[in-house]
Amino acid sequence: MAKVRVLVAKPGLDGHDRGAKVVARALRDAGFEVIYTGLRQTPEQIAEAALQEDVNVVAMSILSGAHPHLFPKVVNLIREKGMDDVLIIGGGVIPETDIPALKEAGIAEVFTPGTPTGDIVEFIKANVK
Amino acid sequence: MDIVEELLKGNRLALSRAITAIENEYDEAMDIMKKLYPHTGHAFVLGITGPPGAGKSTLTDKLARAYRAQGKTVGIIAIDPTSPFTGGAILGDRIRMNGLTTDEGVFIRSMGTRGSLGGLSHKTADAVKAMDAFGKDIIFVETVGVGQSEVDIVKAADTTMVVLIPGMGDDIQAIKAGILEIGDVFTINKADHDGADKLVREMNMMLDLDGLMTDWRPPIQKVIASQNEGITETIENIEKHFKYISENGILTKRRTERSKNEMLDVLHSNIGSYITKKLVESGKMDEYVEQIKARETDPYTVVSNVMKDMLK
Ligand SMILES: Nc1nc2c(ncn2[C@@H]2O[C@H](COP(=O)(O)OP(=O)(O)OP(=O)(O)O)[C@@H](O)[C@H]2O)c(=O)[nH]1
Numbered sequence: 001m002a003k004v005r006v007l008v009a010k011p012g013l014d015g016h017d018r019g020a021k022v023v024a025r026a027l028r029d030a031g032f033e034v035i036y037t038g039l040r041q042t043p044e045q046i047a048e049a050a051l052q053e054d055v056n057v058v059a060m061s062i063l064s065g066a067h068p069h070l071f072p073k074v075v076n077l078i079r080e081k082g083m084d085d086v087l088i089i090g091g092g093v094i095p096e097t098d099i100p101a102l103k104e105a106g107i108a109e110v111f112t113p114g115t116p117t118g119d120i121v122e123f124i125k126a127n128v129k
Numbered sequence: 130m131d132i133v134e135e136l137l138k139g140n141r142l143a144l145s146r147a148i149t150a151i152e153n154e155y156d157e158a159m160d161i162m163k164k165l166y167p168h169t170g171h172a173f174v175l176g177i178t179g180p181p182g183a184g185k186s187t188l189t190d191k192l193a194r195a196y197r198a199q200g201k202t203v204g205i206i207a208i209d210p211t212s213p214f215t216g217g218a219i220l221g222d223r224i225r226m227n228g229l230t231t232d233e234g235v236f237i238r239s240m241g242t243r244g245s246l247g248g249l250s251h252k253t254a255d256a257v258k259a260m261d262a263f264g265k266d267i268i269f270v271e272t273v274g275v276g277q278s279e280v281d282i283v284k285a286a287d288t289t290m291v292v293l294i295p296g297m298g299d300d301i302q303a304i305k306a307g308i309l310e311i312g313d314v315f316t317i318n319k320a321d322h323d324g325a326d327k328l329v330r331e332m333n334m335m336l337d338l339d340g341l342m343t344d345w346r347p348p349i350q351k352v353i354a355s356q357n358e359g360i361t362e363t364i365e366n367i368e369k370h371f372k373y374i375s376e377n378g379i380l381t382k383r384r385t386e387r388s389k390n391e392m393l394d395v396l397h398s399n400i401g402s403y404i405t406k407k408l409v410e411s412g413k414m415d416e417y418v419e420q421i422k423a424r425e426t427d428p429y430t431v432v433s434n435v436m437k438d439m440l441k
């Protein structure tokens with residue numbers, strides 16, 4: 001039986017991953033298989049882990065403000081590896097004004113702080129391929 | 130993408146997709162395995178098991194680096210428990226192995242136990258074969274705990290390393306029967322904590338009492354995985370064991386036994402799912418269940434009749 005596999009990743013140099021862990025647990029409780037890789041991942045590490053784990057979803061979170069650079073980079077690397085179907089979502093401290101550009105770059109949805117984890121679960125269920 | 134052709138060419142995405150097909154029991158998995166099988170049998174398979182948090186992943190990371198330094202390619206299958214309540218899992222072993230992710234000579238795959246343990250050992254064995262056919266020289270299989278389930282999974286391994294840590298108290302008593310049976314090599318990790326020497330003594334005593342029937346005495350090595358200490362010695366122990374089983378015909382025997390189990394596994398699961406499918410499709414399943422519930426018949430009679438009907 002197929003199971004939705006989600007890579008929860010923290011690109012960049014953020015000092016903690018409390019938020020990412022909360023999301024990881026919520027996704028597990030929704031019945032997903034969550035691959036958790038911890039802090040300070042490079043885009044190349046995230047893309048390669050997504051490939052080796054053959055995930056359906058990559059969920060990234062950034063607090064530091066590096067998202068305009070790092071999110072699109074991860075999208076490109078994942079697509080370059082031939083994983084066209086992977087749903088890529090982002091979260092963290094992200095100003096509203098940055099969101100259109102991120103979506104343009106291939107981030108399917110952006111979740112800002114305070115989003116109920118249930119919304120993320122629902123979004124994944126509705127959009128995963 | 131032709132998964133088999135691409136996998137054999139060294140395409141990592143193809144290997145990844147093959148393992149997904151195995152895990153999800155897609156129909157194509159059987160066909161993939163048929164075609165990969167002739168390309169298997171070259172890898173050395175090392176099982177690593179032990180209680181939660183013993184440092185198995187940290188150790189796997191360090192051992193993998195040491196093998197990489199020897200020029201060998203590495204596959205890692207890291208298995209974590211699936212929640213029986215939600216069916217979800219957090220697979221966190223990669224956290225300790227992030228440095229290996231972008232090394233092209235290493236491929237790491239996390240797997241959840243997903244309920245049926247019998248199914249898991251079969252899937253693990255197939256995932257090992259996919260990595261073997263891909264050309265990995267050494268394949269690590271990390272599983273948590275020391276119980277019957279792990280014993281089954283570990284059957285896919287040539288050499289099994291059991292990782293223990295000081296301060297487990299009475300736990301060691303509880304698990305000793307299991308570990309003495311499956312451990313070819315013992316590692317006492319977190320030797321920077323108090324009690325490592327005591328644990329080594331206890332282990333030695335248990336091995337003495339056990340009066341092992343073979344002339345292989347499992348070595349016990351103190352290790353501090355997080356500081357890369359004791360890794361060289363651990364690799365020497367693994368290699369000594371491999372040499373021992375190779376020279377004594379044990380490896381051949383283990384691999385023969387494994388081939389038999391593989392065949393029986395495939396046989397059981399195929400016959401089982403074939404019959405189940407027939408029963409469901411014909412509507413007989415519900416009929417029988419109702420009759421059993423009403424005590425008009427019993428499961429044993431039903432199964433005898435079904436077998437008579439279908440396996441003529
Ligand atoms: N003090 C000390 N800590 C260690 C040592 N080896 C690993 N650790 C730490 O122990 C913790 C668990 O390590 P892991 O490698 O994740 O252990 P594991 O057995 O793979 O854990 P599970 O897969 O969750 O069962 C981590 O915080 C490691 O840094 C060691 O030799 N000494």
Ligand SMILES: [Mg+2]
Nearest residue numbers: 185186221222
């Ligand atoms: Mg682990």
